[in-house]
Amino acid sequence: MNERANSLAGIMTPAVLIDLDKVERNIKRLQDYADQHGLKVRPHIKTHKLPQIAAMQLKAGAVGVTCQKVSEAEAMVAATPEIRDVLITYNIIGAEKLDRLAALAKKVDLSVVADNETVIDGLRKRFVSEAKPLPVFVECNTGANRCGIATPEEAAILAETVAKSPGLTFAGLMTYPPPNGTANVQAFMVRAKALLEAKNIPVPAVTSGGTPSMMMAGEAPVTTEYRAGTYVYNDRSLVERGACGWDDCALTVLATVVSVPADNRAIIDAGSKTLTSDLLGLVGYGHVLNRPDISIDQLSEEHGRLSTLGPINLRVGDLIRIVPNHACVVTNMVDKVQVITGGHVLGAWHVCARGCIT
Amino acid sequence: MNERANSLAGIMTPAVLIDLDKVERNIKRLQDYADQHGLKVRPHIKTHKLPQIAAMQLKAGAVGVTCQKVSEAEAMVAATPEIRDVLITYNIIGAEKLDRLAALAKKVDLSVVADNETVIDGLRKRFVSEAKPLPVFVECNTGANRCGIATPEEAAILAETVAKSPGLTFAGLMTYPPPNGTANVQAFMVRAKALLEAKNIPVPAVTSGGTPSMMMAGEAPVTTEYRAGTYVYNDRSLVERGACGWDDCALTVLATVVSVPADNRAIIDAGSKTLTSDLLGLVGYGHVLNRPDISIDQLSEEHGRLSTLGPINLRVGDLIRIVPNHACVVTNMVDKVQVITGGHVLGAWHVCARGCIT
Numbered sequence: 001m002n003e004r005a006n007s008l009a010g011i012m013t014p015a016v017l018i019d020l021d022k023v024e025r026n027i028k029r030l031q032d033y034a035d036q037h038g039l040k041v042r043p044h045i046k047t048h049k050l051p052q053i054a055a056m057q058l059k060a061g062a063v064g065v066t067c068q069k070v071s072e073a074e075a076m077v078a079a080t081p082e083i084r085d086v087l088i089t090y091n092i093i094g095a096e097k098l099d100r101l102a103a104l105a106k107k108v109d110l111s112v113v114a115d116n117e118t119v120i121d122g123l124r125k126r127f128v129s130e131a132k133p134l135p136v137f138v139e140c141n142t143g144a145n146r147c148g149i150a151t152p153e154e155a156a157i158l159a160e161t162v163a164k165s166p167g168l169t170f171a172g173l174m175t176y177p178p179p180n181g182t183a184n185v186q187a188f189m190v191r192a193k194a195l196l197e198a199k200n201i202p203v204p205a206v207t208s209g210g211t212p213s214m215m216m217a218g219e220a221p222v223t224t225e226y227r228a229g230t231y232v233y234n235d236r237s238l239v240e241r242g243a244c245g246w247d248d249c250a251l252t253v254l255a256t257v258v259s260v261p262a263d264n265r266a267i268i269d270a271g272s273k274t275l276t277s278d279l280l281g282l283v284g285y286g287h288v289l290n291r292p293d294i295s296i297d298q299l300s301e302e303h304g305r306l307s308t309l310g311p312i313n314l315r316v317g318d319l320i321r322i323v324p325n326h327a328c329v330v331t332n333m334v335d336k337v338q339v340i341t342g343g344h345v346l347g348a349w350h351v352c353a354r355g356c357i358t
Numbered sequence: 359m360n361e362r363a364n365s366l367a368g369i370m371t372p373a374v375l376i377d378l379d380k381v382e383r384n385i386k387r388l389q390d391y392a393d394q395h396g397l398k399v400r401p402h403i404k405t406h407k408l409p410q411i412a413a414m415q416l417k418a419g420a421v422g423v424t425c426q427k428v429s430e431a432e433a434m435v436a437a438t439p440e441i442r443d444v445l446i447t448y449n450i451i452g453a454e455k456l457d458r459l460a461a462l463a464k465k466v467d468l469s470v471v472a473d474n475e476t477v478i479d480g481l482r483k484r485f486v487s488e489a490k491p492l493p494v495f496v497e498c499n500t501g502a503n504r505c506g507i508a509t510p511e512e513a514a515i516l517a518e519t520v521a522k523s524p525g526l527t528f529a530g531l532m533t534y535p536p537p538n539g540t541a542n543v544q545a546f547m548v549r550a551k552a553l554l555e556a557k558n559i560p561v562p563a564v565t566s567g568g569t570p571s572m573m574m575a576g577e578a579p580v581t582t583e584y585r586a587g588t589y590v591y592n593d594r595s596l597v598e599r600g601a602c603g604w605d606d607c608a609l610t611v612l613a614t615v616v617s618v619p620a621d622n623r624a625i626i627d628a629g630s631k632t633l634t635s636d637l638l639g640l641v642g643y644g645h646v647l648n649r650p651d652i653s654i655d656q657l658s659e660e661h662g663r664l665s666t667l668g669p670i671n672l673r674v675g676d677l678i679r680i681v682p683n684h685a686c687v688v689t690n691m692v693d694k695v696q697v698i699t700g701g702h703v704l705g706a707w708h709v710c711a712r713g714c715i716t
Contacts, residue, residue, distance in 0.1 A: 012454055012716045046659060068660045090660065091616040093627075093675055096370055115617050118674035146661050147617040147625050258449040259473050259505040267505050269451075273690055273715050277635040301404060301686060302426045302448065302715070303504050316476035317451055328659060332631055333690075335713055355693055357631050357660070358370045 006344045008319060013256040014270035016334050017321070018349075020341040022250035023053060023232055030214055030231050031060045037218035042066050042087060044209065044229030047328045049353035050337070051080035053232060058082045066209070066227045070097050070104065072356035077108055079352045085109040087137070087207070089174060089227070091119040091147065097358070098126040101134075111135035113174045115147050120161055120168070127167035135171035136162045137207065142188045143178040152191035156199070159192070163201050172205035172224075179212040179241070186220040193222065212243055235327035236287045237280040246289065249323045251330060253286070254338075255304065257318040266306045266314045270322065272299040274333055278326040286322040296322070364702045366677060371614040372628035374692050375679070376707075378699040380608035381411060381590055388572055388589050389418045395576035400424050400445060402567065402587030405686045407711035408695070409438035411590060416440045422467070424567070424585045428458050430714035435466055437710045443467040445495070445565070447532060447585070449477040449505065455716070456484040459492075469493035471532045473505050478519055478526070485525035493529035494520045495565065500546045501536040510549035514557070517550070521559050530563035530582075537570040537599070544578040551580065570601055593685040594645045595638040604647065609685045611644070612696075613662065615676040624664045624672045628680065630657040632691055636684040644680040654680070 008017075027043075034041045043057045044066040054065055054076060064085025067073035073086050086108050092101055104110055105127075114120045114136050127134045138159045141148030149155040155173065163170040173192055177185050185208050193203045208217060209227030211234075217226045233251040234244045255270035275285050277299060285296040285304065294312070298305040306312065306320075314320075324330045331337070332355065336348040366375075385401075392399045401415045402424040412423055412434060422443025425431035431444050444466050450459055462468055463485075472478045472494050485492040496517045499506030507513040513531065521528040531550055535543050543566050551561045566575060567585030569592075575584045591609040592602045613628035633643050635657060643654040643662065652670070656663040664670065664678075672678075682688045689695070690713065694706040 012452065014715055090627075091674075093614055093616055094370065115619060116674050119616070141619060145619075145623070146656070146658065146663060148619060150619060256451055258451055258477070261473060261499060261503075261506060261508060265503070269448075270715075272634075272636065272687060273713075276630075277637065277687075278630065279635065298504070300504065301690070305504060316449070316474050329630060329635075332659070333713065334715070355631075355691065357372055357628075357692070 008254055008345065011254060011338050011345065013254050013319070014274045015254045016274070016330060016337045017252045017254050018233070018337045018339050019250045020339055020346070022248060024056065026232050026234060026248060026250060027057055027060045030228055031062070033215055034217070034226060035061065039217055039223060040225040042207070042225055042227050043232065044068070044227050045072070045076050045353065047229040047232050047331060049331055049351045050349055051076065051352060052349060054080050055082040057232070063225070064109070069356055069358060070100050071358045072353045073104055074100065075353040075356050077104060083108060088112045089176070091115060093119060093122060098122060102126055102130055105130065105132060105134060111137060111171050113137040113139040114162065115139040115149050115158070117158070117161060120158070120165060124165040124167050130167060133167055133169045135169045137171045137174035138162060140173055140175045140188055140192065142175045142184040143181045144176050146176065148175060152188055152195060155192045156195035159196055160199060160201060170201060172203050172207065174207045176209055177213065179210065180216070182213055182216045182219045186222055189220070189222040211238060212241060230327055233327040236323045236325045237282060239287070239323070240282060246287070246323060251327045252289065252321040252323055253330065255320055255322060257314045257316055257320065260312065260314055260316055263311050264308045266312050268304040268306060268320065269302065270304045271302045273301045274330065275299060275304060275322065275324050276326065276329040276333060278329050280325050282325050286324045289321045289323060291320070366612055366703065369612060369696050369703065371612050371677070372632045373612045374632070374688060374695045375610045375612050376591070376695045376697050377608045378697055378704070380606060382414065384590050384592060384606060384608060385415055385418045388586055389420070391573055392575070392584060393419065397575055397581060398583040400565065400583055400585045401590065402585050403430070403434050403711065405587040405590050405689060407689055407709050408707055409434065409710060410707060412438050413440040415590070421583070427714055427716060428455050428462065429716045430711045431462055432458065433711040433714050435462060441466060446470045447534070449473060451477060451480060456480060460484055460488055463488065463490060463492060469495060469529050471495040471497040472520065473497040473507050473516070475516070475519060478516070478523060482523040482525050488525060491525055491527045493527045495529045495532035496520060498531055498533045498546055498550065500533045500542040501539045502534050504534065506533060510546055510553060513550045514553035517554055518557060518559060528559060530561050530565065532565045534567055535571065537568065538574070540571055540574045540577040544580055547578070547580040569596060570599060588685055591685040594681045594683045595640060597645070597681070598640060604645070604681060607681045609682070609688060610647065611680040611682055611688065613678055613680060615672045615674055615678065618670065618672055618674055621669050622666045624670050626662040626664060626678065627660065628662045629660045631659045632688065633657060633662060633680065633682050634684065634687040634691060636687050638683050640683050644682045647679045647681060649678070
C-alpha cells in the first residue's frame with residue numbers, strides 16, 4: 001500500500017509531476033554560468049509559482065526573484081520568508097494596484113519597470129508620500145517587439161524622467177530580448193548607458209532575461225543581472241531548440257490512456273486544461289517520453305489525442321508521461337503538483353501563485 | 359464612489375465579464391428550439407462552471423447537466439442544490455475515481471459513458487455491490503475521431519455487454535459529433551438502435567451535443583437529448599462560423615492598455631493566462647469589440663499584443679473588451695468572474711468548478 005502511495009500508480013491523473021533532482025541540477029547550471037560571468041541571477045517565479053523552489057533558487061545564489069504581476073508577487077512574498085527582494089517586470093497601472101504595490105514595498109525590497117510616462121506618473125503620485133522611494137527600471141525593446149522603449153535615445157529621456165521624479169529612483173535598464181538577441185542587447189544598452197552617464201545619471205543595473213539565450217548572457221557583458229524562468233523545469237520547446245535534453249525536463253504531465261478507439265489512435269485524460277494549447281512554433285502539443293513515434297495531434301479540454309503512423313501499442317489504463325511544449329503555462333493550470341525525488345513521490349505541493357493575473 | 363464601484367472602471371484588470379442578460383437570452387434560444395423539436399436539453403457546465411448559471415439552465419427547462427470529469431461533477435453538485443441529474447461524458451478509470459463516482463451516485467441521478475470493455479469492467483466491479491445500478495451510455499464515434507466506438511455493429515455489442523453487466527444498466531447511445539455531423543449522427547444511431555432492438559435491448563436515450571450544430575439537432579430525429587456548453591456564452595469561434603453575432607457573446611475579457619510602444623502596436627494586461635492560446639482554426643487570439651481593425655497577434659503569459667495596419671489610436675490606461683476565441687477555456691483560467699446585468703456590475707462570482715481536471 002505504501003509502495004503504491006509512493007509510486008506514480010497512486011496518483012490520480014492527469015497530474016503535473018515535478019522532479020526535484022532535475023530542478024536542483026537546472027538551478028545549479030544557470031547559477032554556475034552566471035557566477036563564472038559575473039552575472040546576478042534573479043529567477044522568474046512564473047514557471048513554478050512555488051515557495052519551495054523559489055527558496056532553492058535563492059539558496060543557490062539568486063539575489064531575488066522576478067514576478068510579472070502585483071498579485072503574483074503578493075502570493076509569493078506571503079508564502080516565502082526567504083524572498084527579500086522582488087522585481088515586478090510590468091507596467092503597473094490603476095489606484096488599487098498602486099496601493100497594493102506600496103504595501104508590498106514595505107515588506108520587501110521592491111522594484112518595477114516602466115516604458116511610458118503615464119505609468120511613471122502613476123508611480124510618482126503614489127510613492128511621493130512614501131518613506132522609501134520606489135526603484136524603477138526603464139524597459140527597452142531590443143527586438144522582442146512586446147513592451148519597451150524603441151531606441152536608446154528615448155530610453156535615456158525616460159530614465160531621466162524617472163531620475164527626476166520625487167518618490168522614485170532610477171534603478172537601471174531592463175529588457176526581455178528575442179531569442180539569440182544578445183548582440184541587440186549589448187548594442188542598445190551600451191548606447192543608452194553612455195547617453196545617461198553623459199548626463200551624470202548612473203545606471204546601477206542592466207537586467208536581461210529569457211531561458212533560450214541564458215547560456216549566451218555573457219556575450220552581452222553590459223548585462224549585470226539575468227532573469228530566467230523556464231530553465232528551472234525546461235520543456236519541449238527548449239529541447240527542440242537544442243537548449244537542453246529530455247532528461248533535463250523536470251516537469252512532466254502524467255496521463256492515463258482512457259480509450260484506444262483505433263489501431264493508430266489513443267485518447268488520454270489530459271487535454272488543453274492541463275497541457276494548454278501553447279504551440280510555441282511546434283507541431284503537436286507535447287512529447288510522450290520514450291515514444292517519439294507518437295504525436296499529440298489534437299486537444300480538447302479534457303481529451304488529448306495520440307496518433308501514430310504504425311500501431312500505437314497502448315492499452316486502456318496505461319500511464320504515459322508527457323513533456324509539455326511550455327512548462328510555465330502548465331504550472332498555471334493546476335492547484336497542486338506532485339513532487340518526486342530519488343524516483344519516489346514526496347507528495348503534493350500547492351501552487352500558491354497560480355492564476356494571479358492582476 | 360458607488361458609481362465607480364458599479365462600473366467597469368472599478369474592476370481590476372484583466373477580468374472576465376459575464377453579461378447575465380445575454381446568458382438568459384442564449385439559454386432561452388436553445389431551450390425554445392429543443393422544445394419545438396421534442397429534444398431534452400442537458401447543458402454542459404464546462405463553459406461556465408458556475409452554480410448560478412446551472413440553476414438558470416435548469417429553471418429554463420434543462421433535464422440535468424453534463425460534466426466531463428468526476429471532480430467537476432463533485433464541485434457542481436456540492437454547490438448547486440438544483441442539480442439532481444448528472445451525466446459524466448467520460449470513460450472513468452481507477453479505484454479512487456470509481457469510489458468517488460459511487461459516492462456521487464448516492465447524491466444525484468448519475469450516469470456515465472464508456473467506449474471500451476476495460477472501462478465497463480471497472481464500473482461493473484465497483485457498482486455490483488451498490489444498491490442502485492449505474493446507467494451507462496455507449497459512446498459512438500460519428501466523425502469527431504476522438505473517443506467512441508467506430509461502427510454501429512461494435513456499439514451494439516458493447517451495449518449488450520453493459521446491459522448484461524450486474525451493477526450497470528444500459529442508458530442509451532452517446533456521441534460528440536463533428537460540426538455539421540447531423541447526418542452522420544442520424545445514420546449511425548438509427549443503425550445501432552435497430553441492431554439493439556432486434557436483440558430486445560431497448561435504447562432509452564440517444565444523446566448528441568455541441569454548440570456549433572445545436573440549431574440543426576432536429577435534423578437527426580433519432581436524438582432524444584442534446585448537450586451544449588458554449589451556447590450559454592458564445593465566443594469568437596461561433597461568431598466566425600455564423601452561429602451567432604457579437605451581441606450574443608456573454609463572456610468578454612476586460613483589459614487595460616499598459617503600453618503603446620509604436621503607432622500601430624499596443625500591449626494589454628491580458629495574455630495567455632487569461633485569453634489562452636486556443637485558436638480553434640482562427641487567426642489571432644480574440645476580437646476587440648468595436649475595433650475590427652485590431653488583431654491580437656501575439657500572446658505571452660501576461661501580455662497581449664494588439665496590432666493594426668493604420669494608427670492604433672489607443673492610450674495607456676484605456677480599457678478594451680475582447681471576445682475570446684473560445685469561452686470555455688477562459689472560464690477555466692480565473693477564480694472569479696465579474697457579473698453584469700442591466701449594464702451594471704452586480705459583483706464577482708466564484709468559479710466553483712475551475713481546474714477540476716481529474
